[in-house]
Amino acid sequence: MTDISTQQDAEPAPLSSGAMLRAAREAKGLSVAEVAEKLKLSQRQIMALEADDFASLPGNTFIRGFVRNYARCLDLDPQLLLEQLAQTLPQERVQIAMPPVSEATAYEKGMEVGRTGSSWLVWVFVVLGVLAGVGGVFWYLQKPAAPEVAVSDATRFQERGSIESPVQSSAIPVASPVVPLQAASVPAADIPAPPALPASAPVEDKNTAAVTEATAGELIRVQTTESSSWVQVVDADGRVLIEQLVAPRGERSATGRPPLRIKIGNAPKTQLYYRGQRVDLEPHTRADVATLELK
Amino acid sequence: MFGFLSGYFANDIAIDLGTANTLIYMQGKGIVLDEPSVVAIQQEGGPSGKKTILAVGAEAKKMLGRTPGSINAIRPMKDGVIADFTITEQMLKQFIKKVNPSRLFSSPPRIVICVPCGSTQVERRAIRESALGAGANKVALIEEPMAAAIGAGLPVEEATGSMVVDIGGGTTEVGVISLGGIVYASSVRVGGDKFDESIINYIRRNYGMLIGETTAEEIKKRIGSAFPGAEVREMEVKGRNLAEGIPRAFTISSNEILEALTEPLNQIVSAVKQALEQTPPELGADIAEKGMVLTGGGALLRDLDRLLMEETGLPVIVAEDPLTCVVRGSGKALEKLDKVGSIFTND
Numbered sequence: 064m065t066d067i068s069t070q071q072d073a074e075p076a077p078l079s080s081g082a083m084l085r086a087a088r089e090a091k092g093l094s095v096a097e098v099a100e101k102l103k104l105s106q107r108q109i110m111a112l113e114a115d116d117f118a119s120l121p122g123n124t125f126i127r128g129f130v131r132n133y134a135r136c137l138d139l140d141p142q143l144l145l146e147q148l149a150q151t152l153p154q155e156r157v158q159i160a161m162p163p164v165s166e167a168t169a170y171e172k173g174m175e176v177g178r179t180g181s182s183w184l185v186w187v188f189v190v191l192g193v194l195a196g197v198g199g200v201f202w203y204l205q206k207p208a209a210p211e212v213a214v215s216d217a218t219r220f221q222e223r224g225s226i227e228s229p230v231q232s233s234a235i236p237v238a239s240p241v242v243p244l245q246a247a248s249v250p251a252a253d254i255p256a257p258p259a260l261p262a263s264a265p266v267e268d269k270n271t272a273a274v275t276e277a278t279a280g281e282l283i284r285v286q287t288t289e290s291s292s293w294v295q296v297v298d299a300d301g302r303v304l305i306e307q308l309v310a311p312r313g314e315r316s317a318t319g320r321p322p323l324r325i326k327i328g329n330a331p332k333t334q335l336y337y338r339g340q341r342v343d344l345e346p347h348t349r350a351d352v353a354t355l356e357l358k
Numbered sequence: 359m360f361g362f363l364s365g366y367f368a369n370d371i372a373i374d375l376g377t378a379n380t381l382i383y384m385q386g387k388g389i390v391l392d393e394p395s396v397v398a399i400q401q402e403g404g405p406s407g408k409k410t411i412l413a414v415g416a417e418a419k420k421m422l423g424r425t426p427g428s429i430n431a432i433r434p435m436k437d438g439v440i441a442d443f444t445i446t447e448q449m450l451k452q453f454i455k456k457v458n459p460s461r462l463f464s465s466p467p468r469i470v471i472c473v474p475c476g477s478t479q480v481e482r483r484a485i486r487e488s489a490l491g492a493g494a495n496k497v498a499l500i501e502e503p504m505a506a507a508i509g510a511g512l513p514v515e516e517a518t519g520s521m522v523v524d525i526g527g528g529t530t531e532v533g534v535i536s537l538g539g540i541v542y543a544s545s546v547r548v549g550g551d552k553f554d555e556s557i558i559n560y561i562r563r564n565y566g567m568l569i570g571e572t573t574a575e576e577i578k579k580r581i582g583s584a585f586p587g588a589e590v591r592e593m594e595v596k597g598r599n600l601a602e603g604i605p606r607a608f609t610i611s612s613n614e615i616l617e618a619l620t621e622p623l624n625q626i627v628s629a630v631k632q633a634l635e636q637t638p639p640e641l642g643a644d645i646a647e648k649g650m651v652l653t654g655g656g657a658l659l660r661d662l663d664r665l666l667m668e669e670t671g672l673p674v675i676v677a678e679d680p681l682t683c684v685v686r687g688s689g690k691a692l693e694k695l696d697k698v699g700s701i702f703t704n705d
Binding site for chain 1: 510511512513518647648649651663667670671672673674675676677678
């Protein structure tokens with residue numbers, strides 16, 4: 064079953080494919096029935112092929128296939144016959160003329176949305192998100208927030224990264240290893256103390272007033288060792304006594320009305336003296352930040 | 359909302375993600391890529407090191423079986439489905455990038471992918487996910503027999519039965535199609551790879567020689583046949599002698615390869631016979647009149663149509679350009695993507 068044609072190449076050109084097949088078959092001495100048996104086609108189909116009667120055959124794809132098989136069976140060159148056939152074969156109508164389905168159902172049936180919308184939509188959402196973020200900042204600045212809300216807001220701004228926390232924007236440098244925690248805690252202290260604290264302060268005031276007056280010179284002292292530390296001290300009246308970055312081997316002292324609320328950023332590298340006595344920061348330290356209240 | 363815009367900017371593509379070859383058809387451009395489904399991966403510095411893709415496609419195929427320890431040439435598809443999800447995704451990504459270089463304002467393409475009709479929901483999902491991961495906007499799946507039938511030019515939309523046998527690298531799909539839908543479909547996991555495997559096993563058993571997959575494929579293409587012919591062809595093959603452990607050359611004939619291929623061929627024949635048994639009688643009559651059409655690389659095996667003709671007693675024709683039938687069919691389906699739902703599979 065090779066496709067090398069030798070004997071039939073000399074055939075005059077204008078013969079149709081059917082006539083060529085017929086001539087080749089007769090030259091080989093085969094009957095229609097024998098060829099039909101070989102190709103598993105009916106005798107009617109073989110005769111239709113030889114007579115170029117394409118209307119009674121199933122379709123162009125099949126006609127070409129049958130002719131190719133027939134040619135191979137007779138040791139003809141299928142290519143030659145197919146070229147011949149292409150001239151006589153009627154042009155076929157478009158193959159997939161499917162029953163049109165409405166667009167909506169087609170999408171429901173065949174398609175699944177992978178990513179939501181196109182890249183255009185994504186940009187629209189990004190712009191909306193930025194606008195919402197800016198709006199949130201203004202809302203936050205105007206609202207006298209409770210400490211809890213402030214903390215969570217500040218943390219969120221940290222995560223977004225793009226929008227600066229309103230407190231940080233006042234150009235306060237912070238020790239780098241403790242940034243997230245401080246950023247979260249600073250707003251809480253910056254806001255005027257909630258009403259509960261000042262209310263309790265006068266009660267304590269009666270007991271400690273005398274002592275406070277006595278040691279008026281220097282109530283609290285902070286010393287840093289080899290690295291800088293962020294220190295904040297707020298007294299009972301809500302006055303901010305110290306709020307700054309203390310340089311390495313620096314010292315700050317202050318006096319105010321106890322109890323004092325103290326926050327120290329780099330606690331392991333900082334020493335705190337209260338009424339001249341060293342205060343152990345260790346028990347109050349979490350992640351290098353010491354938060355404590357001294358009476 | 360921006361449908362008309364994304365339609366303007368995107369290049370929709372159809373992919374025949376086959377076990378042996380991946381073909382990509384681009385709307386308006388025809389077949390733009392035809393490469394083996396092989397990925398070569400380089401492992402840097404120890405087993406836990408970084409993995410980088412060294413080559414994809416034809417370049418990677420040359421490396422199959424010839425790689426040093428640090429390079430791994432992988433065929434991520436097995437039996438028509440994804441065997442290695444991540445690598446398939448990477449391969450698709452590389453191929454899509456090759457044919458569709460990303461430009462400013464170009465939106466991700468819509469993709470039509472063929473799946474074997476016997477693949478499970480999980481396997482279909484894996485293929486869909488990897489196409490989405492490779493940057494598709496939307497993914498539609500089409501069953502291989504349907505794509506093959508459209509590509510071979512069968513009258514799938516008419517009320518007449520058409521039978522298509524698609525013999526791919528990993529699977530053989532038999533489908534009976536009428537009125538734009540699949541009436542019967544079955545899939546057996548026999549294909550070109552099984553042929554190669556059978557040749558390797560036959561030569562090891564009868565000659566005590568070990569040959570590689572690439573050599574086996576070469577033998578199949580050069581002298582493989584499915585039906586005893588008048589002429590016997592021979593080929594010299596080199597392999598490693600198992601007893602001596604030394605590479606040796608020997609000669610093998612087409613009749614021996616025919617014997618080696620008997621078992622996988624029988625599986626294909628029985629799948630075809632079973633399909634004919636299951637086909638409703640009216641459609642069976644149509645098939646008896648027109649016969650079945652062979653597509654896929656396996657259809658190029660010499661005299662496979664003769665074998666099926668003799669076994670079934672029906673006319674069998676080999677489609678024109680059988681290797682690209684499936685992707686051309688998917689491409690035609692792609693053009694109808696917005697209008698035609700019935701030819702795509704739902705899950």
